[in-house]
Amino acid sequence: MNIYAYEVLLAFVKQAFLHAGMSEKHAADAAGVLLAADMRGIDSHGIARLSGYMRLADKKRINPNPNLRIIHESPSTATVDADAAIGLISAPYAMQIAIEKAKTAGTGWVAVKNSNHFGIAGYHAMLALKHNMIGIAMTNASPLVAPTFSTSRMLGTNPMAFAIPAAAEPPIVADFATTTAANGKLEILQRKSLDAPEGWIQDVNGSSSVNPNELSNGGALLPLGSDREHGSHKGYCLGAVVDIFSAVLSGANYGPWVPPFVAFLDPPSDPVGDGIGHFFGAMRIDAFRPAEDFLHHADNWIRTFRNAKRTNPDQPVIIPGDPERECEVIYREKGIPVHPAVEHDLQKLGERIGIRFGL
Amino acid sequence: MNIYAYEVLLAFVKQAFLHAGMSEKHAADAAGVLLAADMRGIDSHGIARLSGYMRLADKKRINPNPNLRIIHESPSTATVDADAAIGLISAPYAMQIAIEKAKTAGTGWVAVKNSNHFGIAGYHAMLALKHNMIGIAMTNASPLVAPTFSTSRMLGTNPMAFAIPAAAEPPIVADFATTTAANGKLEILQRKSLDAPEGWIQDVNGSSSVNPNELSNGGALLPLGSDREHGSHKGYCLGAVVDIFSAVLSGANYGPWVPPFVAFLDPPSDPVGDGIGHFFGAMRIDAFRPAEDFLHHADNWIRTFRNAKRTNPDQPVIIPGDPERECEVIYREKGIPVHPAVEHDLQKLGERIGIRFGL
Numbered sequence: 001m002n003i004y005a006y007e008v009l010l011a012f013v014k015q016a017f018l019h020a021g022m023s024e025k026h027a028a029d030a031a032g033v034l035l036a037a038d039m040r041g042i043d044s045h046g047i048a049r050l051s052g053y054m055r056l057a058d059k060k061r062i063n064p065n066p067n068l069r070i071i072h073e074s075p076s077t078a079t080v081d082a083d084a085a086i087g088l089i090s091a092p093y094a095m096q097i098a099i100e101k102a103k104t105a106g107t108g109w110v111a112v113k114n115s116n117h118f119g120i121a122g123y124h125a126m127l128a129l130k131h132n133m134i135g136i137a138m139t140n141a142s143p144l145v146a147p148t149f150s151t152s153r154m155l156g157t158n159p160m161a162f163a164i165p166a167a168a169e170p171p172i173v174a175d176f177a178t179t180t181a182a183n184g185k186l187e188i189l190q191r192k193s194l195d196a197p198e199g200w201i202q203d204v205n206g207s208s209s210v211n212p213n214e215l216s217n218g219g220a221l222l223p224l225g226s227d228r229e230h231g232s233h234k235g236y237c238l239g240a241v242v243d244i245f246s247a248v249l250s251g252a253n254y255g256p257w258v259p260p261f262v263a264f265l266d267p268p269s270d271p272v273g274d275g276i277g278h279f280f281g282a283m284r285i286d287a288f289r290p291a292e293d294f295l296h297h298a299d300n301w302i303r304t305f306r307n308a309k310r311t312n313p314d315q316p317v318i319i320p321g322d323p324e325r326e327c328e329v330i331y332r333e334k335g336i337p338v339h340p341a342v343e344h345d346l347q348k349l350g351e352r353i354g355i356r357f358g359l
Numbered sequence: 360m361n362i363y364a365y366e367v368l369l370a371f372v373k374q375a376f377l378h379a380g381m382s383e384k385h386a387a388d389a390a391g392v393l394l395a396a397d398m399r400g401i402d403s404h405g406i407a408r409l410s411g412y413m414r415l416a417d418k419k420r421i422n423p424n425p426n427l428r429i430i431h432e433s434p435s436t437a438t439v440d441a442d443a444a445i446g447l448i449s450a451p452y453a454m455q456i457a458i459e460k461a462k463t464a465g466t467g468w469v470a471v472k473n474s475n476h477f478g479i480a481g482y483h484a485m486l487a488l489k490h491n492m493i494g495i496a497m498t499n500a501s502p503l504v505a506p507t508f509s510t511s512r513m514l515g516t517n518p519m520a521f522a523i524p525a526a527a528e529p530p531i532v533a534d535f536a537t538t539t540a541a542n543g544k545l546e547i548l549q550r551k552s553l554d555a556p557e558g559w560i561q562d563v564n565g566s567s568s569v570n571p572n573e574l575s576n577g578g579a580l581l582p583l584g585s586d587r588e589h590g591s592h593k594g595y596c597l598g599a600v601v602d603i604f605s606a607v608l609s610g611a612n613y614g615p616w617v618p619p620f621v622a623f624l625d626p627p628s629d630p631v632g633d634g635i636g637h638f639f640g641a642m643r644i645d646a647f648r649p650a651e652d653f654l655h656h657a658d659n660w661i662r663t664f665r666n667a668k669r670t671n672p673d674q675p676v677i678i679p680g681d682p683e684r685e686c687e688v689i690y691r692e693k694g695i696p697v698h699p700a701v702e703h704d705l706q707k708l709g710e711r712i713g714i715r716f717g718l
Contacts, residue, residue: 074465106433206670311565
């Protein structure tokens with residue numbers, strides 16, 4: 001794989017967003033959020049999705065000049081109409097409101113409607129950390145997941161992220177889809193023509209399948225837990241909570257009505273709300289106990305878990321966020337590898353919009 | 360199994376708690392919370408645990424006359440010192456504070472330290488429903504669960520519950536352990552001398568085990584997801600978030616320091632906080648959008664998911680909370696079945712404290 005400096009990719013993404021009609025500030029901000037995924041090694045959610053966002057903009061499903069605004073609020077809450085903004089812009093906007101609310105009310109909670117995909121949830125949750133707050137971010141997404149006992153695709157992979165500050169230790173950052181496997185994992189298997197493990201997907205009849213292309217045949221991703229005996233009803237509950245907090249609280253589309261990310265599929269013709277929905281939270285740690293006490297014990301929690309007895313001496317116990325942070329250190333120094341298929345896609349995009357992509 | 364009227368069991372539990380030294384009001388309230396578990400069919404967390412609570416009271420690990428109080432607060436938050444109260448009392452006390460905070464601030468969030476086990480999380484979350492609020496409840500618990508890649512028991516089954524109001528439909532009530540299987544499921548297999556499914560437990564070396572008694576040999580329960588390939592790191596994240604919200608925010612014991620529920624095991628001699636911890640939330644739905652809009656769409660969400668296409672025509676898709684609510688209707692009319700082993704245990708308890716248990 002060819003390696004690109006962060007700044008090179010950032011400049012290209014910003015140019016693309018400017019070409020889509022975004023303001024200088026929005027294009028720069030959105031490019032930074034998108035590339036945060038690549039930097040953290042979550043390459044399914046980074047520059048690999050740029051063409052997808054651009055196609056949504058072409059179809060006028062992303063508004064490059066949105067009027068983001070609060071449409072409802074209380075001392076600790078707000079609801080935002082993102083005016084069809086790209087989620088890469090609406091999510092940090094909403095998270096900032098949550099942080100401001102938390103400064104005065106102790107916590108802040110913001111539901112967002114009329115938005116689009118927001119990149120990685122963890123990025124937004126982490127915005128709270130420098131304020132000594134716990135950050136929470138979640139979003140609904142294109143319906144690909146079947147509830148337990150169903151063959152219908154009713155939920156997205158609906159990720160949730162939690163960012164928890166510590167003192168001397170790096171923060172805990174948990175960011176995960178509420179399914180057994182994220183869609184990006186299937187894409188990797190498709191590229192390599194490999195079978196998926198049992199428990200990730202079901203076929204159109206609800207039977208277990210190992211075909212990573214099963215979703216094209218009407219199959220579905222499975223909620224975290226895989227099957228009833230292993231707790232898939234709990235994964236279904238988590239996906240449902242994310243959907244309801246993100247969309248039923250905000251006035252966005254929920255369940256099977258969530259507009260697909262892929263521009264070649266039209267959104268449902270009978271929407272129950274506006275765009276997709278997100279939900280954010282910020283909790284000031286000193287709204288619960290003195291910050292130094294919390295931070296001291298967070299350090300102790302992290303060290304205790306990191307030093308827990310290993311099953312395999314060569315595989316340390318992981319603190320959520322460790323792998324992504326370690327990846328970021330390497331990529332910042334050495335550059336970001338871009339998969340040839342993504343490289344090719346970006347070259348084509350570059351030709352179309354008149355910006356050269358390549359080394 | 361013999362069947363007991365709710366009122367008969369309630370009277371016995373109340374008498375037991377009075378015998379432990381609780382006030383009339385606390386004994387009645389705690390008895391109602393405990394039996395809510397039996398009524399909802401979660402019999403592992405109901406009257407079957409009465410002897411366990413009584414043994415903790417005998418050891419002075421439960422304070423029958425606690426001075427529950429707020430020790431820290433902000434407009435939307437509070438931290439409660441439960442003064443070693445039984446969790447059946449401290450949890451509703453804290454949830455009520457969350458609800459009162461939400462009335463003025465839009466949301467309310469309460470962390471509790473120095474508490475004991477609180478029964479079923481769903482009961483406490485549901486207290487928010489009649490106020491047209493979403494309720495959230497979670498708690499840490501005795502360490503029985505190994506993080507991914509570890510053989511150490513570091514987390515409890517750490518349940519989380521979400522209660523979401525609707526209009527014409529019954530509310531959504533999701534209440535689940537963040538492990539693949541709850542400990543109560545193992546107890547059922549132990550009684551029947553049956554193997555556990557793969558993916559529920561590991562042995563002392565971290566290898567998969569189907570022995571439901573494996574925890575006695577130093578084994579551990581597995582986080583939701585069972586193994587790395589099926590997302591156990593996500594279940595570990597969920598258990599970690601519950602632990603940190605419940606205990607690091609409040610000043611309770613966390614991770615391996617959580618005092619065991621069983622009275623024959625002493626709490627760790629080097630505590631990092633006070634008692635066990637809980638975390639509660641209440642969110643006013645009209646702090647996000649007009650209540651009637653939310654309730655209308657919650658109904659639509661519920662009907663859409665309940666009518667999703669079935670894998671098996673005889674097995675409907677379940678809305679979280681449906682089975683428990685249906686159980687409650689039956690048990691309220693026909694009485695609550697009590698397992699012979701539990702019946703025998705309650706008879707022995709009755710003899711010890713001078714209150715007859717039986718038909």
